[in-house]
Amino acid sequence: MGCSHHLNVDIAVSLSGCGGLFEAYENKTAxxxxxxxxxxxxxxxxxxxxxxxDWWYSLHQPASIKFTGSRRLIRACSTPCVMIVAFYCLFTVTCC
Structure with a gap:
């Protein structure tokens, strides 16, 4: 969940940078x-x-939410996370 969010942000930044780079050149081939x-x-x-x-595990905490294996997030934290996701889904369905 968190990883795909970071990848989506990275892709959005890359696409906007590529579009800006394309518009900066007058020669379209270049x-x-x-x-x-x-x-x-x-x-x-x-x-x-x-x-x-995984490579620099001393700089980052391990993944808190995993789809395989045991979860590391305690129930006191996972319940509000699920509630937030449910709220966003409900908000998206009702407002859009």
Missing amino acids: AARACAVLSLVGMVNIPIIYKSV
């Missing part, structure tokens, strides 16, 4: 090449972001 290089660098960056928690 702009396309620059965007291709930026996209390839971004593709290398996504697995690094994903695995950084």
Whole structure:
């Protein structure tokens, strides 16, 4: 859940940066090449972001919410998290 959120933010930033880079060039061929290089660098960056928690475990806490194995989040914290997600889903359905 948290990982996909970070990946979505990273992808949104990459896309907006690529669009800005494309518009900065007058020559569209050069702009396309620059965007291709930026996209390839971004593709290398996504697995690094994903695995950084495992690689530098001394800098990060372990994943609190897991879909496999035992969960590390205590019930006192997981109940409000589930309630927040339910509220956002209800809010989205009723307001949109």
